[in-house]
Amino acid sequence: MSKFRLGVLISGRGSNLQSLIDACADSDFPAEIACVISNKPHAPGLDRAKSAKIETVSIPHKSYDSREAFETDLTDALESRQVDLVCNAGFMRLLTAGFVDHWFNRQINIHPSLLPAFKGLHVHEQVLEAGARISGCTIHYVRAEMDDGPIIAQAAVPVLPDDTADSLAARVLTAEHTLYPKVVKGIAEGTITINGDDVTFRDAAEGFSAPMISPLR
Numbered sequence: 742m743s744k745f746r747l748g749v750l751i752s753g754r755g756s757n758l759q760s761l762i763d764a765c766a767d768s769d770f771p772a773e774i775a776c777v778i779s780n781k782p783h784a785p786g787l788d789r790a791k792s793a794k795i796e797t798v799s800i801p802h803k804s805y806d807s808r809e810a811f812e813t814d815l816t817d818a819l820e821s822r823q824v825d826l827v828c829n830a831g832f833m834r835l836l837t838a839g840f841v842d843h844w845f846n847r848q849i850n851i852h853p854s855l856l857p858a859f860k861g862l863h864v865h866e867q868v869l870e871a872g873a874r875i876s877g878c879t880i881h882y883v884r885a886e887m888d889d890g891p892i893i894a895q896a897a898v899p900v901l902p903d904d905t906a907d908s909l910a911a912r913v914l915t916a917e918h919t920l921y922p923k924v925v926k927g928i929a930e931g932t933i934t935i936n937g938d939d940v941t942f943r944d945a946a947e948g949f950s951a952p953m954i955s956p957l958r
């Protein structure tokens with residue numbers, strides 16, 4: 742049976758990409774990575790993809806006069822590889838409404854907070870500054886507003902008294918690496934669906950039936 746095809750968008754380190762690469766290495770996983778695309782030609786994540794023999798594409802946004810021109814090439818690259826789902830994984834470009842509409846309910850993003858709290862950059866600093874006791878990560882469908890869109894799943898982690906932004910980021914990242922493949926699996930096998938803005942879960946064999954996983958298993 743043909744697998745669900747992912748296009749992973751990155752800008753940097755690519756540890757979430759790695760979690761998807763590792764999940765896809767299991768022959769029973771229902772998705773495969775069709776290509777990894779970076780807007781930064783030297784993103785370390787591209788080397789992770791190359792090591793796994795996955796096709797990489799660099800589309801340097803700085804070479805374009807407009808966001809629209811950049812996104813036209815992005816969509817062409819994704820469509821020519823017959824991508825079913827665009828997975829933003831540390832992709833640091835704002836996307837226009839045109840691109841978001843084109844990939845409506847076919848593009849997801851991971852954000853290192855419990856949305857709708859703490860959008861934007863310097864998330865862990867924001868969390869510590871606010872004195873929050875719980876943080877986590879969120880995977881959501883992409884909408885035109887940054888870090889906005891129907892929430893698919895979240896995982897919570899504690900904020901500990903002596904946390905720094907780095908120690909909290911590391912704890913959240915561990916949760917991200919567990920959650921992203923679970924969500925991709927659910928979408929690929931059809932146990933997670935979206936209609937308009939309504940995300941629905943159908944019981945899956947491994948019990949991933951609720952939109953919130955906490956504590957992580």
Ligand code: GRF
Binds near residue numbers: 754786832
């Ligand atoms: C992650 O924390 C992700 O939630 C955020 O950017 C970071 C990317 O890390 N959107 P990596 O490149 O996947 O290691």
